[in-house]
Amino acid sequence: MTLRTEPVTVNIGPQHPSTHGVFRLRVTFDGEVIQEVEPVFGYLHRGSEKLAEERTYSQVITLTDRLDYVASMTNNQAYVLALEKLCHVQPAERGLYLRVIAAELQRIASHLVATGFLLQDLGAFGTPLMYCFRERERILDMFEMLCGARITHSYLRIGGVFQDAPEEFWPALRIFLHDMPPYIDEYEQLLAENEILVARTKGVGLLSQEMAIASSTSGPVLRASGVPWDLRKADPYEVYDRFDFDIPVGTAGDSYDRFIVRIQEMRQSLRIVQQAVDQLPGGTSVGKVPVRAKVPFFIRPPVGDAYAHVEAPKGELGFYLVSDGSIAPYRCKIRSPSFINLTPLKEMLIGWKLADLVVILGSIDINMGEVDR
Amino acid sequence: MYGIGVLKGMAVTLKNFLRPSFTVQYPEESLPQHPRFRGQDFVWYEERCTGCASCAKYCPLGIIRIVTDPSGVATPQGDKYKVLAFDIDLGRCMYCGLCVEGCPYDALHMGSGFERARYRRQELVIPVEELRRMPKRPSTWFRPQMETKGYDPRMGKELPWQEAGRHEAPDVEKMKERWVKER
Amino acid sequence: MESFLERNSFFSHLYRFFDAATPSWLAYLLAASVIVFVLVNGLMLFTMALIYMERRLIGRFQVRLGPNRVGPFGLLQPVADAIKILFKEDLVPVGADRITFNLAPVLFIFPVFLSLAVVPFGERYFLADLNVAVLFIMGVSGLSTIAILMAGWSSANRYAMFGAVRAVAQLISYEVPMVLSLVGVLLLVGSMSMVTIVEGQRLPLILLQPLGFLVFFMAALAELNRTPFDLVEAESELVAGYHTEYSGMKFGMFMLAEFAASVVSSAIIVTVFFKGWEGPLLPSHLWFVIKLFVVLFVLIWIRATLPRLRIDQIMAFAWKVLFPLSLVNIAATAVEVLLWPQPTTAQIWAMVGINWGVTFVSLALWSWLMGPTLRPNMPQLLRGATTGKAA
Ligand code: SF4
Numbered sequence: 015m016t017l018r019t020e021p022v023t024v025n026i027g028p029q030h031p032s033t034h035g036v037f038r039l040r041v042t043f044d045g046e047v048i049q050e051v052e053p054v055f056g057y058l059h060r061g062s063e064k065l066a067e068e069r070t071y072s073q074v075i076t077l078t079d080r081l082d083y084v085a086s087m088t089n090n091q092a093y094v095l096a097l098e099k100l101c102h103v104q105p106a107e108r109g110l111y112l113r114v115i116a117a118e119l120q121r122i123a124s125h126l127v128a129t130g131f132l133l134q135d136l137g138a139f140g141t142p143l144m145y146c147f148r149e150r151e152r153i154l155d156m157f158e159m160l161c162g163a164r165i166t167h168s169y170l171r172i173g174g175v176f177q178d179a180p181e182e183f184w185p186a187l188r189i190f191l192h193d194m195p196p197y198i199d200e201y202e203q204l205l206a207e208n209e210i211l212v213a214r215t216k217g218v219g220l221l222s223q224e225m226a227i228a229s230s231t232s233g234p235v236l237r238a239s240g241v242p243w244d245l246r247k248a249d250p251y252e253v254y255d256r257f258d259f260d261i262p263v264g265t266a267g268d269s270y271d272r273f274i275v276r277i278q279e280m281r282q283s284l285r286i287v288q289q290a291v292d293q294l295p296g297g298t299s300v301g302k303v304p305v306r307a308k309v310p311f312f313i314r315p316p317v318g319d320a321y322a323h324v325e326a327p328k329g330e331l332g333f334y335l336v337s338d339g340s341i342a343p344y345r346c347k348i349r350s351p352s353f354i355n356l357t358p359l360k361e362m363l364i365g366w367k368l369a370d371l372v373v374i375l376g377s378i379d380i381n382m383g384e385v386d387r
Numbered sequence: 388m389y390g391i392g393v394l395k396g397m398a399v400t401l402k403n404f405l406r407p408s409f410t411v412q413y414p415e416e417s418l419p420q421h422p423r424f425r426g427q428d429f430v431w432y433e434e435r436c437t438g439c440a441s442c443a444k445y446c447p448l449g450i451i452r453i454v455t456d457p458s459g460v461a462t463p464q465g466d467k468y469k470v471l472a473f474d475i476d477l478g479r480c481m482y483c484g485l486c487v488e489g490c491p492y493d494a495l496h497m498g499s500g501f502e503r504a505r506y507r508r509q510e511l512v513i514p515v516e517e518l519r520r521m522p523k524r525p526s527t528w529f530r531p532q533m534e535t536k537g538y539d540p541r542m543g544k545e546l547p548w549q550e551a552g553r554h555e556a557p558d559v560e561k562m563k564e565r566w567v568k569e570r
Numbered sequence: 571m572e573s574f575l576e577r578n579s580f581f582s583h584l585y586r587f588f589d590a591a592t593p594s595w596l597a598y599l600l601a602a603s604v605i606v607f608v609l610v611n612g613l614m615l616f617t618m619a620l621i622y623m624e625r626r627l628i629g630r631f632q633v634r635l636g637p638n639r640v641g642p643f644g645l646l647q648p649v650a651d652a653i654k655i656l657f658k659e660d661l662v663p664v665g666a667d668r669i670t671f672n673l674a675p676v677l678f679i680f681p682v683f684l685s686l687a688v689v690p691f692g693e694r695y696f697l698a699d700l701n702v703a704v705l706f707i708m709g710v711s712g713l714s715t716i717a718i719l720m721a722g723w724s725s726a727n728r729y730a731m732f733g734a735v736r737a738v739a740q741l742i743s744y745e746v747p748m749v750l751s752l753v754g755v756l757l758l759v760g761s762m763s764m765v766t767i768v769e770g771q772r773l774p775l776i777l778l779q780p781l782g783f784l785v786f787f788m789a790a791l792a793e794l795n796r797t798p799f800d801l802v803e804a805e806s807e808l809v810a811g812y813h814t815e816y817s818g819m820k821f822g823m824f825m826l827a828e829f830a831a832s833v834v835s836s837a838i839i840v841t842v843f844f845k846g847w848e849g850p851l852l853p854s855h856l857w858f859v860i861k862l863f864v865v866l867f868v869l870i871w872i873r874a875t876l877p878r879l880r881i882d883q884i885m886a887f888a889w890k891v892l893f894p895l896s897l898v899n900i901a902a903t904a905v906e907v908l909l910w911p912q913p914t915t916a917q918i919w920a921m922v923g924i925n926w927g928v929t930f931v932s933l934a935l936w937s938w939l940m941g942p943t944l945r946p947n948m949p950q951l952l953r954g955a956t957t958g959k960a961a
């Protein structure tokens with residue numbers, strides 16, 4: 015006797031515990047095995063690009079906060095870089111260093127969130143997530159010292175940062191730099207060798223090097239596939255060429271590599287922050303050295319266009335600005351890494367099981383604010 | 388051998404089990420805030436405000452509504468207009484602080500509170516009377532002069548309008564003089 | 571009758587009390603009812619204690635406070651939860667099979683109580699001393715699989731169906747190593763009665779049966795749907811698994827039964843592997859409770875630490891690791907029992923040494939053998955996968 019079976023179509027999301035926001039996948043299963051995937055986007059579309067056309071250049075900074083809301087600093091950075099290119103503004107030196115410190119701290123925070131939620135998707139009942147959030151909390155406290163906000167920073171301004179770091183920021187940062195490496199060791203002890211985690215992630219969601227390049231992924235997803243591509247090295251912006259750091263690269267391109275690459279990147283970011291603190295012009299004294307070039311608030315860039323990209327925690331984040339000489343951008347195009355990293359999703363998912371779906375999605379580390387913009 | 392990684396992980400959780408908790412019991416105890424914290428209750432010094440509406444112009448969302456009386460009845464005294472309405476719609480505010488950045492006279496400051504939840508949206512709008520009444524505990528965000536003075540809104544001390552500015556507060560008499568002279 | 575009364579002091583007290591006023595058959599019935607009442611409510615109390623412990627301790631494991639609002643130290647939290655659940659609207663989805671849907675929670679909770687009947691919870695304190703108690707427990711606990719299947723199937727929800735199908739595969743597979751791991755114990759003790767198992771332990775059996783304990787413990791975790799085997803209700807994959815569509819008190823019954831099952835399973839583990847109620851100085855029920863809470867603590871600790879496995883890995887783990895390991899355990903124990911039918915103390919310690927040796931060797935061997943197969947396979951469709959409806 016043959017059993018008659020039929021594939022089942024399940025809607026995963028937009029309301030689902032592990033789609034990282036309002037992401038919807040129409041998945042056809044054969045038993046537990048994924049046969050067909052159709053991602054559906056747009057539940058969080060807020061029209062950021064269009065809204066940007068109705069804001070002045072400085073006001074757009076607040077919009078960029080809301081793209082990838084766990085990594086606002088780097089969003090600010092990419093936009094401000096594009097704007098500076100457009101206006102030919104030379105930012106203040108100390109401001110650049112403060113930007114680097116903020117951006118690298120933000121990278122650590124974002125990777126902590128990614129790691130924590132990957133483990134949450136694996137079913138670890140929140141414990142690694144809480145550990146990651148404990149450390150992230152300290153970074154957010156430091157951001158609060160810098161700019162008065164924890165999530166939506168709007169810290170960067172054209173020509174530098176809005177204000178110098180307060181006195182108490184520097185001791186806090188020093189303690190953090192001292193405390194963080196043992197915590198990272200602890201995550202590695204808790205997670206990296208755990209047989210269950212290894213069994214769940216190793217070899218799962220393979221992304222070959224060619225496929226990763228062909229679908230123009232970037233960030234940890236690309237590096238885990240064995241491509242040493244990091245904009246901080248490949249196209250050094252700001253002052254990144256003055257620091258000494260390594261790019262962790264994976265070998266297999268599976269979920270485990272993506273996870274390990276993130277952990278390694280946290281260590282590299284700590285190195286960069288340490289170097290930035292050492293090289294900081296003006297040292298840790300407050301308000302002696304300007305952090306912001308003199309630029310009017312309602313700036314009118316010359317007619318033209320500019321593209322700038324940064325290595326955001328999730329990949330290459332680019333802003334393309336077109337100016338028609340008015341106080342608002344004529345066009346503001348955002349190349350968001352989360353969205354483009356989803357390109358090979360189908361290839362990564364088909365043939366795997368339902369339980370792998372959440373792991374693969376978690377290891378890509380998307381942020382719906384950025385995917386839907 | 389399998390199982391060792393699992394045991395190592397369990398050792399880590401046991402170690403953390405013995406650590407003190409990093410969360411706090413909120414309403415009784417709250418986490419310390421930095422004086423720069425961009426809080427919810429805006430602080431507005433009527434004495435410093437000239438009614439120039441720069442703040443309204445800087446706000447990306449356009450949620451500050453200012454009505455001044457430039458004509459006829461109440462003519463400007465010095466550089467100042469009489470402010471009839473100054474409503475901030477907190478329901479849409481994102482606490483970016485650009486309005487504070489835009490105020491040239493240091494009349495508007497971010498607040499330091501974070502407990503302004505209300506049941507109805509209309510109650511989230513801060514009208515001018517409430518702004519006048521509200522305790523003046525400004526955040527030091529974008530106000531380096533307060534930071535150098537070491538002002539901390541959490542200390543419970545209110546900051547009088549004379550001390551809030553980068554420069555001396557505009558003196559009405561002097562302004563009038565200058566206004567007349569420059570004519 | 572008399573010997574039973576002698577062995578069961580809890581029962582005999584009650585029986586004598588009722589016997590004074592009523593005919594003996596009624597006294598028997600009344601005494602039994604009182605014990606059932608005490609047991610059921612005692613189990614509920616322990617379940618509430620477990621819920622409270624679980625939430626507080628997981629809070630501590632996660633370096634946070636945990637619920638501490640309701641009552642002193644949040645002790646009344648389970649009560650508050652229960653009241654909240656009672657007042658929730660009871661929804662039955664359109665398209666659900668109403669009878670099955672309503673029956674499932676009841677069917678799920680009742681094997682838990684049944685298996686409690688044979689667990690001795692103190693010296694001469696038990697409800698029934700079945701001479702096939704181990705078989706009874708195994709047989710009864712298999713019932714919950716049907717309840718889960720009923721719940722998942724009748725909900726007319728695909729997540730629930732996934733959960734139910736997973737449950738059937740997983741729970742039935744884990745019954746096998748669970749039963750087999752107890753065979754070593756039975757060989758050593760020579761009885762299936764829980765009371766005799768406790769009394770027959772000269773050393774706590776965990777020392778004599780480390781491999782059997784490991785297999786039983788993991789199989790019990792799987793039977794209880796706790797991490798790392800909780801994929802029946804894997805919330806990050808299946809939302810809530812088989813009880814996705816349940817709300818109100820029906821949902822509450824599922825939760826209650828799951829926690830109560832944890833308590834009962836821990837009680838069985840304590841009885842079989844930790845010498846049950848026996849211990850020096852303290853009264854026997856207190857020893858039982860202490861041991862019970864230690865086992866529960868380990869359960870919670872595991873839940874707070876480990877991520878979950880995937881369905882094929884779980885099945886592989888049951889059939890390729892636990893099943894052969896339990897066979898190894900049976901073989902080793904059988905040889906020992908054959909060699910030393912009436913072991914002296916020295917021989918018992920020799921058995922302990924041999925069994926631990928066997929445990930480590932077989933674990934190492936299986937790690938080495940099973941290492942590659944436990945890892946996931948390459949996906950068959952990675953290259954040349956059809957990318958949607960291009961044509
Ligand atoms: S904080 Fe930002 S959004 Fe709020 S009123 Fe000021 S400028 Fe507008």
Ligand code: SF4
Pocket residue numbers: 435436437438439440441442443453489490491492493494495
């Ligand atoms: S608060 Fe400042 S910016 Fe706003 S109207 Fe008054 S003076 Fe002008």
